[in-house]
Amino acid sequence: MEHLNLDQIKALDKKYYMNTFGDRIPVCFVSGNGIDLTSTEGDIYKDFFAGIAVSALGHNHERLTRELREQVGCLLHTSSVYYVENQARLAETLVENTCADRVFFCSTGAEANEGAIKLAKKYQVEKGRPERIEFITLKNSFHGRTLATVAATGQPKYQAPYLPLIEKFTHIDINDIEALRGAVNNKTAGIILELIQGESGVHPATREFAEEARRICSENDIALIIDEVQTGIGRCGKLFAHELYGIKPDIFTMAKGLGGGVPIGAFCASDKFAAAFKPGDHGTTFGGNPLSTRAGLVVMDELINGGVLENAAKAGEYLGDSLNKLMSECPRIAEVRGAGLIRGVEFKEPIAKEVGNKLFEKKILVGVVGDRVLRIVPPLIVTNSDIDILTEAIKEVL
Ligand SMILES: Cc1ncc(COP(=O)(O)O)c(C=O)c1O
Secondary structure, eight states, X not given: OOOOOHHHHHHHHHHHSOTTSOSXXXXXXXXXXXXXXXXXXXXXXXESSXXXXXXXXXXXXXXXXXXXXXXXXXXXXXXXXXXXXXXXXXXXXXXXXXXXXXXXXXXXXXXXXXXXXHHHHHHHHHXXXXXXXXXXXXXXXXXXXXXXXXXXXXXXXHHGGGOSOSSOEEEEOTTOHHHHHHHOXXXXXXXXXXXXXXXXXXXXXXXHHHHHHHHHHHHHTOEEEEEOTTTTTTTTSSSSXXXXXXXXXXXXEEOGGGGTTSOOEEEEEOHHHHTTOOTTSSOOSSTTOHHHHXXXXXXXXXXXXXXXXXXXXXXXXXXXXXXXXXXXXXXXXXXXXXXXXXEEEEESSSOHHXXXXXXXXXXXXXXXXXXXXXXXXXXXTOOHHHHXXXXXXXXXXX
């Protein structure tokens, strides 16, 4: 296909696309290789954003591309009315490598969270407590854009246009153990946590808070749901962030990295909770199709057996150390947060957009959160020398 130039693409977008994204960052990429992305204008950018923490294996990964081509030439979709080999095999991989007993595949993170919420409610129905329909989540959390997940999201700016919201969520401050205990009542069906809040600027929960959430859920026989849509699939240096915290959720969700760029989401549960779903209680047309689950199989195999998880852990540590060193040299940095390859750099002044723009001019892509935070979530194949390029560039810009 012959490509349009950037101005032509912008004109089409302005005329035909719903204006939900406003003015986008002025670039359009046409190809990629590793952590490099090439634009319509032929410029090469270093990608430390990975399409919002998605491209786990980087761009145009040799094996992922080859296996997807093979799958495309074979079979794309049949539906879960029939058995699907790749779906069954990816379910096995996820269960055999995590604390979960059962999996359900869908296509996005929001959908995975919706499924988790439904499962937690259905569990209470099965237990004869149908009045338990409410959830506790955190302020500044992000759980998705469907109506239930917007309600779960603890950021009023995403909720305001859609009030009243359907589901009841009580939002408490991260790491406020007393508030967490105080929020549980006889209508609560579960607690939903991001262990590291990515979208709102990389805010980690403490270990004590996560452990307390686990304890409260066990005491009350309600679901501890960990949203691993952003933190999962190796991003924190472990397969899932809950491993870092030493807790076992009843249900956990994932998406983003699982398909390496092919849309796929999933929620996993212990047998105790998964058993609440009976035939017909949940479903999807696209979820777990042969193509997306083939992508998931490659990503998981590269992570577990191909050294990618090990790289994410080592490079993640190097990224953390490098950013902490940068903070000691640059007084404009207030704080560095996160784990593995999800890191936030907070500035003392509202300069994040300007820093992000200057990095963009240097052909380096990072995320910007609000006025003060850079979000750094590179592909999991990033190397120490790539990280040096990033930290050197931030230093120059500051
Ligand atoms: C923690 C978390 N949960 C859920 C979502 C929603 O995922 P999706 O955009 O695939 O629906 C996101 C997306 O950024 C996320 O970061």
